[in-house]
Amino acid sequence: MPAEKVPDTPMEVLVDLLTKANKLAASSGNVPEELKGHLQKALDVASGMDDYLEKMTTQESEPLAELYKKTISHDWDEVYKEGKTMYRLPKECITGHVEGQTLKMLIHMSQAKAVLEIGMFTGYGALSMAEGLPEDGHLVACELEPYLKEFAQPIFDKSPHGRKITVKTGSAMDIIKELAAAGEQFDLVFIDADKSNYINYYNFILDNNLLRLRGVMCVDNSLFKAKVYLKDTTDNNGLALREFNQFVTDDPRVEQVIIPLRDGISVIRRVSVTPKDSKSQSKVNKDKVFCGVNGRSILDRMRLDGQVAYVTGAGQGIGRAFAHALGEAGAKVAVVDLDKEKAEVVAEELLLKGIIAISITADISKSDDIQKMIDTIVSKWGAIHIACNNAGINMNSASEDTTLEEWDQTFNVNLRGTFMCCQAAGRVMLKQGYGKIINTASMASLIVPHPQKQLSYNTSKAGVVKLTQTLGTEWMDRGVRVNCISPGIVDTPLIHSESLRPLVQRWLSDIPAGRLAQVTDLQAAVVYLASDASDYMTGHNLVIEGRFLILPLRGSIKTGSHSANTDTKLQEVITLFAIIERN
Numbered sequence: 001m002p003a004e005k006v007p008d009t010p011m012e013v014l015v016d017l018l019t020k021a022n023k024l025a026a027s028s029g030n031v032p033e034e035l036k037g038h039l040q041k042a043l044d045v046a047s048g049m050d051d052y053l054e055k056m057t058t059q060e061s062e063p064l065a066e067l068y069k070k071t072i073s074h075d076w077d078e079v080y081k082e083g084k085t086m087y088r089l090p091k092e093c094i095t096g097h098v099e100g101q102t103l104k105m106l107i108h109m110s111q112a113k114a115v116l117e118i119g120m121f122t123g124y125g126a127l128s129m130a131e132g133l134p135e136d137g138h139l140v141a142c143e144l145e146p147y148l149k150e151f152a153q154p155i156f157d158k159s160p161h162g163r164k165i166t167v168k169t170g171s172a173m174d175i176i177k178e179l180a181a182a183g184e185q186f187d188l189v190f191i192d193a194d195k196s197n198y199i200n201y202y203n204f205i206l207d208n209n210l211l212r213l214r215g216v217m218c219v220d221n222s223l224f225k226a227k228v229y230l231k232d233t234t235d236n237n238g239l240a241l242r243e244f245n246q247f248v249t250d251d252p253r254v255e256q257v258i259i260p261l262r263d264g265i266s267v268i269r270r271v272s273v274t275p276k277d278s279k280s281q282s283k284v285n286k287d288k289v290f291c292g293v294n295g296r297s298i299l300d301r302m303r304l305d306g307q308v309a310y311v312t313g314a315g316q317g318i319g320r321a322f323a324h325a326l327g328e329a330g331a332k333v334a335v336v337d338l339d340k341e342k343a344e345v346v347a348e349e350l351l352l353k354g355i356i357a358i359s360i361t362a363d364i365s366k367s368d369d370i371q372k373m374i375d376t377i378v379s380k381w382g383a384i385h386i387a388c389n390n391a392g393i394n395m396n397s398a399s400e401d402t403t404l405e406e407w408d409q410t411f412n413v414n415l416r417g418t419f420m421c422c423q424a425a426g427r428v429m430l431k432q433g434y435g436k437i438i439n440t441a442s443m444a445s446l447i448v449p450h451p452q453k454q455l456s457y458n459t460s461k462a463g464v465v466k467l468t469q470t471l472g473t474e475w476m477d478r479g480v481r482v483n484c485i486s487p488g489i490v491d492t493p494l495i496h497s498e499s500l501r502p503l504v505q506r507w508l509s510d511i512p513a514g515r516l517a518q519v520t521d522l523q524a525a526v527v528y529l530a531s532d533a534s535d536y537m538t539g540h541n542l543v544i545e546g547r548f549l550i551l552p553l554r555g556s557i558k559t560g561s562h563s564a565n566t567d568t569k570l571q572e573v574i575t576l577f578a579i580i581e582r583n
């Protein structure tokens with residue numbers, strides 16, 4: 001809680017006037033009781049508001065509370081007299097608890113990662129916003145007075161979020177010119193410095209694209225103690241703010257609202273880029289590239305809001321990562337796995353993140369299980385837009401020892417199971433006239449990974465690619481796209497099996513990326529293939545393998561060696577290129 005109340009907002013002006021009127025009414029003999037009652041009530045309504053907001057707003061962190069106390073109790077007049085600051089700084093400058101938490105909330109809501117503050121004072125607003133930023137977020141605070149940087153820094157250093165803040169001292173206009181010259185861009189800009197310059201900051205920021213497309217600008221004191229709308233205002237700052245508000249209201253580049261919180265915060269959003277002068281406007285081609293497809297920018301087009309997805313084999317590894325990715329992009333997700341408990345745990349993870357999810361237990365080698373899975377999803381959510389057929393198994397054996405049982409088991413899950421899932425989901429999608437099927441194949445569909453011996457796996461995954469190509473071609477004109485993802489060697493529980501573990505080191509030396517793929521390396525691909533953005537793509541095998549495939553060719557050129565093994569590898573790569581070209 002703040003140590004002391006800071007006046008100077010329209011509400012506080014109102015409270016002040018009502019208090020005076022109330023006193024007059026009380027001391028005057030001829031004021032009707034009813035009027036006195038109304039005055040008292042009006043005073044109660046106005047004076048209770050700020051306290052109530054303080055109490056109902058999430059408490060500030062300890063470093064923020066310390067910063068507030070330190071600011072309020074500091075003798076700013078003395079500091080000025082001693083020549084430590086160029087200007088006399090009123091402690092009322094401080095943003096404070098409710099506004100600080102509002103800024104933090106805006107940072108969360110806009111998912112800002114880069115913030116610019118113009119006018120830092122003692123850093124209360126800066127630290128509040130930094131608390132709302134993600135770990136890799138950053139905030140540049142501009143402040144004229146070097147003294148204030150020294151004042152704020154020790155408390156920034158006490159906060160785990162302080163390292164996100166860079167304080168730049170000097171004239172804010174000079175600083176933002178430097179930032180623009182360096183090509184910096186921000187998701188949120190908070191203007192809270194010299195009022196007469198607001199309009200210059202605002203124009204410079206928009207004209208130089210310092211505010212990112214879809215960025216938000218917040219402007220403090222935009223009600224300026226009500227002076228912006230009081231007719232008798234002569235105060236320069238009040239008049240500057242009045243002119244500023246009108247300018248923004250008339251500016252076709254933006255939309256704005258003024259939130260009557262404390263001294264007013266304008267929230268300004270950049271809308272579609274409308275060139276101001278007619279000369280450049282005539283040159284602008286307002287096609288889909290400029291305006292987006294159906295007005296949706298590329299990132300919007302990859303959103304999956306309202307879509308229904310399922311992922312098989314989602315209890316762990318790649319499937320789990322796919323389920324999270326599709327859910328994060330906005331889809332409802334059915335988490336399907338043979339292992340009931342694992343499916344439940346992953347569905348619970350999604351629910352914790354605010355994603356709508358269910359778990360389904362199914363053995364995808366059994367057609368009845370697959371049909372039940374499809375029926376469950378359709379009866380619950382009415383559609384299936386995204387089918388992620390990911391479940392697969394891998395058993396290792398030398399080809400001469402591979403049993404028919406192993407062959408059948410592998411094919412029953414990897415190829416027959418994937419086919420049955422494609423067919424069952426495809427029937428729903430063909431009726432809908434829309435659907436995205438994403439199968440998990442493998443790099444092993446294209447080359448023969450070695451030295452592991454996995455004939456049935458390799459062959460079944462090559463089948464998945466052909467299945468994908470065939471269905472993709474057959475169903476394309478009926479709105480259903482079928483693609484597959486071929487990961488390289490992925491760091492999943494599967495490869496930590498007894499038999500595969502010793503091979504990991506060997507694989508590593510074959511991967512130019514210098515590491516195994518993480519499941520998170522595959523997440524963007526599944527979202528892309530599930531989204532409208534990939535509508536022109538079907539029957540495609542998207543290979544994500546850290547350049548593993550090209551290594552044999554590089555090796556042979558570098559060493560000039562011609563071992564039988566290198567020749568075989570070279571042949572594989574040449575064949576691979578032929579395959580890729582054909583497709």
Ligand SMILES: C[S@@+](CC[C@H](N)C(=O)[O-])C[C@H]1O[C@@H](n2cnc3c(N)ncnc32)[C@H](O)[C@@H]1O
Pocket residue numbers: 089093094095096118119120121122123124125126142143144145148170171172173192193194
């Ligand atoms: C209202 S206070 C900022 C409050 C701050 N945002 C907070 O969260 O507490 C205004 C600050 O702007 C600074 N300032 C004023 N004119 C400036 C300028 N031209 N360039 C940079 N900073 C300026 C002042 O020194 C002062 O610290």
